[in-house]
Amino acid sequence: MGYWGHLVVARSTRPLSVLREVTAFGTPQDERPIDHDWRLLRVAGSSPSLRAAVAPLVAATGAPVLAAYVLDSDCAVVEGQTHIGMRWTGVLNRQIAARDYQAPVDDYDSPERAVLGAQEWSRQARLTPSEDLLRQAFTEERDSAEEIFDLLLAGLGIG
Numbered sequence: 001m002g003y004w005g006h007l008v009v010a011r012s013t014r015p016l017s018v019l020r021e022v023t024a025f026g027t028p029q030d031e032r033p034i035d036h037d038w039r040l041l042r043v044a045g046s047s048p049s050l051r052a053a054v055a056p057l058v059a060a061t062g063a064p065v066l067a068a069y070v071l072d073s074d075c076a077v078v079e080g081q082t083h084i085g086m087r088w089t090g091v092l093n094r095q096i097a098a099r100d101y102q103a104p105v106d107d108y109d110s111p112e113r114a115v116l117g118a119q120e121w122s123r124q125a126r127l128t129p130s131e132d133l134l135r136q137a138f139t140e141e142r143d144s145a146e147e148i149f150d151l152l153l154a155g156l157g158i159g
Helices: 020-024 050-061 094-101 111-124 131-139 145-156
Strands: 005-011 027-035 038-044 065-071 075-081 087-092
Touching: 005 050, 005 145, 020 027, 020 050, 050 065, 050 075, 050 087, 065 145, 075 094, 075 111, 075 145, 087 094, 087 111, 087 131, 087 145, 111 131, 111 145, 131 145
Parallel strands: none
Antiparallel strands: 005 038, 005 065, 027 038, 065 075, 075 087
16 A cells, blocks of 8 residues: 655745644645755645645745645646746656546646746746656656655755
């Protein structure tokens, strides 16, 4: 049995788990610093909308936020928003999401648009994106959505 829940990444000097806005995602589990002031928080539960959960956290931190809803470690839907209003979406292990979970993948950005959105998100976060790593994250299939999420973070210039 794999992981079901959210992975939330934001730049914050305080633990994300103490912010009340995190409860929109569910119940905070474990948290760890990633790089500089970036933090990764696992949150149990499912939110009705990533967009609705991400926006308040962006406002609370004043910084870009990336969140993914992971389905049994098989695939994930991703939402990124910046503090100046830019947003993008994507799907990790897109074919598995559509085939095994009947996820409406066409409701999310295409892999190419996700790469472009992720690059812009990274630049607005004052990071240096890697187009090659981002392309891999949105096009390659791997055994673990969390492994692809780590690849996405590296492509965004985090970690």
